[in-house]
Amino acid sequence: MKVLKLTPERCTGCLRCEIACSYVQTGAYQPAKSVIRVSPFEGHTSYAPYTCTQCAEGWCMTACPVGAITINAAGAKDVLDDKCVGCKLCTIACPYGTMFYDTSTRKAFKCNLCGGDPACAHACPTAAIEYEDVVTADWIGDFARERMGYVALALEGAR
Amino acid sequence: MPTRHLIIGGGTAGMNAMRTIREEEREPSEITLVSAERPYSRMVLPYYLDRSIAESHVYTATAANLARWKVKTLIGRKATALDVKANACTLDDGSRVEYDDCLIATGSSAVRAPVPGSDGRAVHSFWTLEEARGVLASVTPGRHVVMVGAGFISFTILNSILALGAQLTVIELAPRILPRMIDATGAELVEGWLKAHGVTVRTNVKLARIEDAKDRKRLKFSSGPDLTADVVIMATGIKTNLDWIKGSGVGVKRGVTVDERLRSNVPNVYAAGDIAEGRDLISGEAAVHAIEPTAQEHGRVAGANMAGKDVRYRGSLIINIVEVCHLDAASFGAWDDARAEAISGLKKERSAYRKLLFTGERLTGAIIIGRSSDIWTTNDVGMLKGLVQSGQPLGRYKEHLRRNPFDVKTVFIAAKTTSTLLPETVLGRPSKAPGDSPVAV
DSSP states (O other), rough: EEEEEEEHHHHGOOOHHHHHHHHHHHHHOOOOSSSEEEEEEETOOOOOOOOOOOOOOHHHHHHOTTOEEETTTOOOOEOTTTTTOOOOHHHOOOTSSEEEEETTTTTEEEEEGTTTSSSHHOEEESEEEEEEESSOOOOOOOHHHHHHHHHHHHHHHEE | OOOOOEEEEHHHHHHHHHHHHHHHHHSSOEEEEESSSSOOOOOGGGHHHTTTOOOOGGBSSSSSHHHTTTTEEETOOOOEEEEEETEEEEEEESSSEESSSEEOOOEEEEOSSSSSSTTSTTTEEEEHEEEEEEHHHHTTOOEEEEEEOOSHHHHHHHHHHTTTTTTEEEOOSSSSSSTSSSSSSHHHHHHHHHHHTTEEEEOOOOOOEEEEEEEEEEEEHHHHOOOEESEEEEEEOOEEOOGGGSSOOOOSSSEEOOOOTTTTTTTTEEGGGGGGGETTTTOOOOOOOOOHEEEEEEHHHHHHHHHHTTOOOOBBEEEEEEEEEEEEEEEESSTTTTTTTEEEEEGGGTTTEEEEEETTTTEEEEEEEEEEOOHHHHHHHHHHHHHHHHHHHTTEEEHHHHOOOOOOHHHHHHHHHHHHHOOSSSSSSSOOOGHHHHHOO
16 A cells, blocks of 8 residues: 655755645644644754554554544545544553544544545655555654754753 | 454444454454444444434444455354364354354443342433433433433533533542543542533532433432432443353453454464453553453454464553543653652633653653643644653753643753654554444545
8 A cells, every 4th residue: 555655864854744634634723723743853953754564463543432533545544533532541451642633523533544645645755655555664763863862962962 | 264253242342353363364264243233433323412413323333344464254143162173153033153263252232230220210320222212212402411420421511512412411430530540630620610511510429329300310329419310321331241251261351351463372363352351551451441442453463463464562651631621631651650750730710730750750640630621632642642652761852841740841852852752653564544443444
């Protein structure tokens, strides 16, 4: 299946993905409502986007007590709004931190790959986010690991 | 002849087991479900209580769904005895059901504080659908509801009671609220939040009796002033529904003791959910968790093994979350392990708290509190679960967290937690969507 392939080396931290995502997912231009999240590294000189990997287990889906999380046509785990009661079990079952909860609608939401046409990939000007038929992976772990040494050292120096 | 599976209990564990049997079996089997109640989800009862969903929404299977999945149902029946030599279960109407293998999934029930008047008029439990109906009918705007017990069950319905316009007082025997879910610092934060949202909280009080006071109820305590209430809700704990199985030869301690395949000491008798005493992921010890996610995983693993697969279960992780007035409080794993090394951070002005419990370099427990509207909280909730679940050594990132306990996300990503977690599945294969199951159609 096609997944979001992330190449953090290309990310400029422009947050266009977050703006596009929040608009498509919730109707608001608001990074705090985006289900793709950009993290800064090395004192905001490098960045990495992070979102749901559409994992094989689907911890959110198997945890839902009312069957409100299913697999959509794009192969993404997707929340059915009319079934979700907002119990938040999916938010603690997902071990990746990629389940979200909207306090205004009282429902869970997550990356559903925009049903097969992901807005974040469209919005990304540098192809740091691509929608491709590849095996999902830990796209940004190594990138972050190299840069965390710097952060840890900097904090040590500042102590 | 097809294998005859008997599922005793139509709650989360039983439903997940039936669904998994149908997903995994190579040849069609016979499934019989014995369930005292029509299958529904206890998790969604609070949303039924505040009327945000209709009663029809709580059911996890309709008769048509179960028929389509070729489940023979004995709804309204209770199992009263298990004859493990004859492979037969006796029901409360005297009938017997024979099986090739069976799943004990009879769950748990609410218990009330053993004080005079606890079974009287206008005193409720909130555990079953029937009990929820009782509470629903009695909580109306302006009425004073006293909740006895400030634990998980109590907290799942706080929002609903407030949403119905009732006045709420919560009383707790322990010196603090949520004594089995968060620590004292976290409890203080949540208690402050509750009081700011108009809830009266009294901890360290021992209920002595509940009396009638004309149309109302009067609660008397070992010390301190009385309380007058219109409705009393007893959220004073649960017990496993074990009595019927005692003496059957099925091994029982705090629950039915099960191995890594969810099998009891009797090879063709499985147990799952609140009634099962299975492996705890963190301690490796046998434990009764009585939480929804454990019942789901137990049911799935038991079902796969009953269908002839050989699936071993790693163990259950204790995970709990409650939300009150848009403040989230969650805990994971061994959050109260006194031997663990604790690192914590508190931002009172943001009502945010993190407590990270390390055993060596591994995160073995965590507590997190923060506002629901704060996306940082929601991300950290999942990532803390992931760090505890993965069990990976965090090395130098532990020191990073010691300096900044709120920087969970950076550590999660840099520790390559995603790489560790991605190959993990409960059944050794990708999960199927619930639409193809008897659970929800």
